[in-house]
Amino acid sequence: MARQPRRPIDLKESCVQAAREVIAEQGVEGLSMRDVARRLGISHQAPYRHFESRDHLLAEIMRRCFADFAGHLDARLPGTDDRTDLAAMGDAYLDYAIAKPLEYRLMFGTPWPEPAQHAGLVSDAVHAFDILRNNLRRRHGKAAGMQARADLDALFIWSALHGMASISQSQAMDSLQLAPGVATAFRGYLMQKVGIALEVPVDPRPADCRPAPGSAGTGISRASARKPLPPRSISGSRAR
Amino acid sequence: MARQPRRPIDLKESCVQAAREVIAEQGVEGLSMRDVARRLGISHQAPYRHFESRDHLLAEIMRRCFADFAGHLDARLPGTDDRTDLAAMGDAYLDYAIAKPLEYRLMFGTPWPEPAQHAGLVSDAVHAFDILRNNLRRRHGKAAGMQARADLDALFIWSALHGMASISQSQAMDSLQLAPGVATAFRGYLMQKVGIALEVPVDPRPADCRPAPGSAGTGISRASARKPLPPRSISGSRAR
DNA sequence: CATCATTGTTGACACTGTCAACATAAGGAG
DNA sequence: CTCCTTATGTTGACAGTGTCAACAATGATG
CATH class of the missing domain: 1.10.10.60 (Homeodomain-like)
Structure with missing residues (x-):
């Protein structure tokens, strides 16, 4: 018993x-x-x-951080529609990253312990991502290929937000001799840029041609890797 | 002597x-x-x-990684103009992150040792950033406020690229149950989105109103923090 | 030659994660 | 009730770490 x-x-x-x-x-x-x-x-x-080990304790804490984090995203001031709601979500994301930098770093900047193990960790982390994804799925509808579009948008938004959060937290910003006002304008500027990028539709296919709709030619496009770097590639993993 | x-x-x-x-x-x-x-x-x-210490050795290695990295960016296939050059730079950035994940994590995912100390580290890191910044400064010209615009664009691009690089390297992607094809399309999609965002001009002022030019209303905008998170804030630093 | 700074070695100390053996206590089975 | 199992907590070890202190060799300079 x-x-x-x-x-x-x-x-x-x-x-x-x-x-x-x-x-x-x-x-x-x-x-x-x-x-x-x-x-x-x-x-x-x-x-x-x-x-069982330090890693298991750490995994449990990370799990709770993700749960906290998801709760924080859920607790955003509800937007009046999906768009303002998305903005609110972005704000909530960055607020959290600023308010709890060490927890944020723990979730997103620390190599995870055992991937397969700690299933709870994974599911809690995925849940946080799903808050974002669900908004975009509502937005894109259920037409064929639109799931993929929603996922791509979610990854794009996440990239921009996470990139900004982790750059802001590194001491890098202090050393870059940025023009006056840039540090404070950064957040708003990035949010606007992301908003713009989301408005303009984009072909999720291989990319390479497709000029930006309404503009001369996107500038950044060509995907995929070329020039596979000199010799010494890197293997390795976080073993031990 | x-x-x-x-x-x-x-x-x-x-x-x-x-x-x-x-x-x-x-x-x-x-x-x-x-x-x-x-x-x-x-x-x-x-x-x-x-x-002097493990941190000093680590700082020296990080410094060299930044130098390598900057060299890799400099060695990109030269674009025919600033735009394609910017795209080539983005590709070179992501190529490096993929080819040398551990070095990349060392540079951008590890808390730096002593900020003030290790001046060489900082200057080498700044040099890598300047490669990106210089392209954008050429692009924006020298008019008043355009320095700031270039810096903001540089930070935006860096955020997106770094966000993507670090998300791709975490095991997170494997667990998200992404729609088929998303993982491979991610990189090209993000590059296109960034390209679009760069084309469309944006007011770097506080933001909050300014509808996206040519579109209904950006969706993501309102900057600055609200709702300062419950009680328990975080202090702490990477001491000792 | 004598001196002395540079470089390398040996031996400690406090700290870490973790294994193994032991102690204690609480509940169920007889 | 006693006996046994199981969960929990303690003590003691071991190998590993970063780093301080004391010592040894060595080669250039006075």
Whole structure:
């Protein structure tokens, strides 16, 4: 028979809480199992009764971050239509990235532990993405190929937002000697550009010709790789 | 008087080489001073004669990666005009990210060591950015405010490319159940969207009104943060 | 030659994740 | 009730890490 946990205070839960505190204070790299144990006043091995390894603890925390994040996206001020709603979603995304940089970095800037394992992690992360995708699917309708279009738009939006979020968080911006006002205008400018790009339809086919509709010729197009880089390619993975 | 280094084989150089191998094989996290020493058959403290700390070694490697990267961008097939050149640059950027994922992650996905220190790192990184920025400055001319416009465009392009590169490298794509063909079309689609966004001029002012020129209303716009997130904000830094 | 800075080695220290063995206690079976 | 199983927590080890301190060799310079 499965025995019920009768502990009043849930040590597993406490570990997660303590670990989140550490991460919020010092970032992922600062997280140590022993530190968690120390903060809770328990032996250094106690957390291992609840988490197989540091990676498993980390995965659980990442899962919760994704859940938080998805909740934050869901809690945006509802737009009056799909368009303003999309804008609100973009704002909510960037607000979160700014307000919780270390959590953001944990979700999107840290190599994931075990891909196949930690199924909960994956499904929670996908759920966050689906909030964005669902909006675009409503927008594009169900005609043939429109699922793909919605996915492509979702990936494009995500790229721009994530790119901006992670660039803003790196110290890079400080060193670039940007023209005055650029740093503060960046966010609004990017949102406008993305909005424009979404308005103008685009052929998701191989691309290569297709001038931009209403404009001379897009400028950036030709897809696919050429010139496969000199010799020494890179293999490797995040093993060990 | 400054003594000349008379060593035939430069141990400092060997350390860098060995460390780059480790990183290319196992990623940044796998880099260990002692491992470097072991590979070179020297004592575990020898590398410290040439690098103050692991972070200093890492900074040197990052610096070289940026130099490589900038060289790779410079070595793109020259475009016939600024537009096709910009496209070639985008392609070169993504080619590099794909060919050397671990180096790419090292440059753009790893918290930098000491910001102020390691001046060489910063200047080499800025140089890579300047390749992009210079193209856009030529494009925009020198009229008042156009410097800022060029910087904004550069940041926008960088965001999209970096966003795509880092999303593609995460295992996320595999889990999203994307519609068929989306994964392969992603790159070309994003390049087209970026091209379109660059064609259509945009007001870099605060944004908030300004409908997209030639279209009903951009959809994504309103900049700036609202709703500052519940309570628990995050402080912390990458200390120690 | 004597001096001295450069470079490399050896040995420690505190810290990490994790394995193994042990202690304790609580519930069910007899 | 006792006995046993199972969950939980503790103690002690081991190999690995970055880094400090003390020492040794070596070669150019006074």
